[in-house]
Amino acid sequence: MKLSDFDFHLPEDLIATRPASPRSSARMLVASKDTLSDAHVFDLPDWLQPGDRLVLNDTRVIPARLNGRRHRDSAQGPVSAAIEATLLDPQADGTWGALIKPLKKVRLGEDIQFSDDLSATLERAEGGQAYLRFNLTGDDFDAALEQAGAMPLPPYIAAKRPADERDKTDYQTIWARNSGAVAAPTASLHFDEPLMQALAVRGVELSHVTLHVGAGTFLPVKVEDVTTHKMHAEWGRVSAEAAEEIRATKAAGGRIIPVGTTALRLIESAGRSGRIEPWEGETDIFIYPGFKFHVADALMTNFHLPKSTLLMLVSALMGQDRMREVYAHAIAQEYRFFSYGDASLLIP
Numbered sequence: 001m002k003l004s005d006f007d008f009h010l011p012e013d014l015i016a017t018r019p020a021s022p023r024s025s026a027r028m029l030v031a032s033k034d035t036l037s038d039a040h041v042f043d044l045p046d047w048l049q050p051g052d053r054l055v056l057n058d059t060r061v062i063p064a065r066l067n068g069r070r071h072r073d074s075a076q077g078p079v080s081a082a083i084e085a086t087l088l089d090p091q092a093d094g095t096w097g098a099l100i101k102p103l104k105k106v107r108l109g110e111d112i113q114f115s116d117d118l119s120a121t122l123e124r125a126e127g128g129q130a131y132l133r134f135n136l137t138g139d140d141f142d143a144a145l146e147q148a149g150a151m152p153l154p155p156y157i158a159a160k161r162p163a164d165e166r167d168k169t170d171y172q173t174i175w176a177r178n179s180g181a182v183a184a185p186t187a188s189l190h191f192d193e194p195l196m197q198a199l200a201v202r203g204v205e206l207s208h209v210t211l212h213v214g215a216g217t218f219l220p221v222k223v224e225d226v227t228t229h230k231m232h233a234e235w236g237r238v239s240a241e242a243a244e245e246i247r248a249t250k251a252a253g254g255r256i257i258p259v260g261t262t263a264l265r266l267i268e269s270a271g272r273s274g275r276i277e278p279w280e281g282e283t284d285i286f287i288y289p290g291f292k293f294h295v296a297d298a299l300m301t302n303f304h305l306p307k308s309t310l311l312m313l314v315s316a317l318m319g320q321d322r323m324r325e326v327y328a329h330a331i332a333q334e335y336r337f338f339s340y341g342d343a344s345l346l347i348p
Helices: 041-047 138-148 165-170 186-190 193-202 240-251 261-269 309-318 320-332
Strands: 027-031 036-040 053-057 059-061 065-074 077-090 096-101 111-113 119-126 129-134 178-181 205-211 234-238 256-258 279-283 299-302 343-346
Touching: 027 041, 027 320, 036 041, 036 320, 041 193, 041 343, 053 240, 053 261, 077 129, 178 205, 186 299, 205 240, 205 261, 234 261, 240 256, 256 261, 256 299, 261 279, 261 299, 261 309, 299 309, 309 320, 309 343, 320 343
Parallel strands: 027 343, 053 205, 053 256, 059 178
Antiparallel strands: 027 036, 065 077, 065 111, 077 096, 096 129, 111 119, 119 129, 205 234, 234 279, 299 343
């Protein structure tokens, strides 16, 4: 299974830099084994049955991108220079893992000022990653980060425009509640209150799980034999309540439909025994063609990057040939791609 098997040409102008407004007005390509249907996200209840269950990732994206200045004394006097940091994850020792540009110019113990209230020092650097110790913790840190930070937009959007205040709303789901992600579960960004009400009227059930999406979700696959790729680990939790809801739905004949690849990866991590159980920990599950699904019956997701692990995941669900047909149709019909783009509903 070669990396080139998951490549395709995507016209640059199909990469979305802003979401549809209202959220549920985004287009949605519905793909089954034999049919392709052009719809909109607000049509989702029409494609679901009473008793189906959507699984939603309730992680909350933190404003993890920070701009600041590093300061130190030198033989020539005080030295100051601009720096950019993207927070990745909190460590057990109280530091934060971060990507820093330019990391090579920062010395251990050097002070970095991000705002009047928020500063950090570089405690160590390993494998191209920095570990910062901030001057604040707990609620004080969260409040200062909210003021100083910007949303960590994916590289393919950040290359086109900087993050702004709109992104603090646009790049957050309406049910976000557990802070810790540095990337959004983007299929969930299509949901708004009118759609939630329509789903309730239709008799569609909801379960919430948490997977803190990491920056590793954007890392390219660098090996030609994709089966040797090592996935980044992300922390997640499936509560006892959510596991029981999913089991009950399956027992009653309803379908389990995760909204987004993050929710799918989490419930499949919790269901490797063949039966979903309460689960908490770090998952580095890698789903590619040949994978045996135990929990998910369908998937709502956006359109993904060429050669990405997410394209491999949807190919595992639908088949490689079928996904080539789905993406060829999406490109021909000018669907919008990636995090702020349109949606697909994949029903194998």
